[in-house]
Amino acid sequence: MTALSGIRVIEIGTLIAAPFAARLMAEFGAEVIKIESLGQGDPLRKWRKLHEGTSLWWYLQSRNKKSLALNLKSAEGIAIVKQLAESADVLIENLRPGALEKLGLGWDVLHALNPKLTLVRISGYGQTGPYRDRPGFGAIGEAMGGVRYTTGDPQSPPARMGVSLGDSLASMHAVMGALMSLLRVKTGQGDGQVVDVSLVESVFNVMESLVPEYAMLGHVRERSGGALPGIAPSNTYPTADGGYVVIAGNSDPIFKRLMIAIGRPDLGENPAFAHNDGRVAECEQLDRAISEWSIRLPIDAVLDTLEKAEVPAGRIYSVEDIVSDPHYQARDMILDAQLPGGAAVKMPGIVPKLSATPGTVNWQGPSLGQHTQAVLGELGLDESAIQRLKNEGVVQ
Structure with missing residues (x-):
């Protein structure tokens, strides 16, 4: 038994923020059905370093997920999403604000289908406000959230970290919000709700005393190199x-x-x-x-x-130090895994460590549409119906 056993999550997301949030839930037992576009699927499949044409990051980011390749531009594809939503606990998406509504999958529709459903929405600036329609990536969240301004050498331009910090912080806030909403539903305190996560606000939320220092003292925290400003040594x-x-x-x-x-x-x-x-x-x-x-x-x-x-x-x-470190190894933070075709690879372990219901890695990121037939079968479609959807370009 894992912590989120029995929880069904639908992921309509690409690249980092929504997929990372869904990955965290999948590692602790949630059934995550990742809806991917036909043809190439999630662009993350081709990001960073590749092994035999597939991103190594993909295998990590999508472990324990089921891949359903679905044409969301078709009425039948949307009907399948609605059918999945009826039995889901959480739907996580990181489309531009308004895009879900254009698909006919807005909150009013989803909530009517399943009042217990939690809708987690991750976007650059949130679902409201004057910037809501602007495109936003994690890098923009880092810039506008305050962390870029305070990062780097005082004599140099603002620096970025070597990872997608803004996206990852948004993912963690998304999971936190999803679990809060699930707790409310599962304890009978109310129906599902919308969890509105902004990349900018997720970064801003970890900026400590930045605002009161400015508001009360007029102090603008600047870049400080390797030092921790205001705390010494x-x-x-x-x-x-x-x-x-x-x-x-x-x-x-x-x-x-x-x-x-x-x-x-x-x-x-x-x-x-x-x-x-x-x-x-x-x-x-x-x-x-x-x-x-x-x-x-x-x-x-x-x-x-x-x-x-x-x-x-x-x-x-460095990563070389991490992989060879005995403490990382003793904490199961460096796992031995196997890619399709049998290639051996090391992957990061699972965080946090739960004593009674620990997370597990059951499989690495799936091939595009690997679970399409199984997911549709669970919805009651027989082989002939699934074949018809394939022929009509609804599923892959």
Whole structure:
């Protein structure tokens, strides 16, 4: 038994935000039926690095999902979606606002078909407001949500992270909203509802005290490189062998232990540095003292010293470091998988870890339309009816 066993999810989405949200639910036992367009299916099938013509990201992003290749421009295709919605718990989509309505699948239609259905809608700016009709990708969410402005070196243009952070944050908010709505339905407190998730707002929601600092103090948080602004000491420091280590000595007792470890107990006992506000005022002095210590030692010696002093610290991992790390392996965060044709591959494990109902990986991302016949069969269509739909270009 997994946490979401018995929950049926319909996914009408492409690329990242809606598919990642559906993947998270699929990993914990939800039956996810992914509706893909005929021909090429989800464009993610061709994104990033490919293996024998299919994206490795696809195999991860769509694991545990069923692929139903369906022509949503046909009346019969829409009728199939409606029939699926009647027995579904959640429908997740990331079309442009209004697109679902143009298909004849707006909230009024879906709610009438199944009052218990939760509709999760992910878009660039949300379903309302003056920007609702603008196209929006995760990168735009990061830009307008505030994180891009605060990321990078102070002397350089704003930087982006090497992953689609905006999309992933929206996905997690979408799952959170879906589960809240499901809890309401399953406990008999009410019907399903619309979960309206904006890429911009999902990024904005993790921006900590950005707004009150500006509204009350006129403070605009700027780019700070490897440092954590307003909290000290917390930065990236060089080591003798050309490496870098992240050190977070930013609570009062940890700071004192850190100063003893680097041979500067005088700083640790200085009353001016007893609390964070005093340390922030002199963060450059503290960073300089830590760097002068760390640059004299290889990274392993730095980390060993700080571990013994119970100071949070870590090297900056590449993917090579991650895959070979014994802690990742002990936590089942690097899984051995097999692709169609038998090729062996490693995949990320499942987060979070649940003690009683853990998530599982049952299969990697399916081929286009792999489950079309099975899904339609469950709807009561016999082989001749399915063949007719294939011949008419409704399904693949």
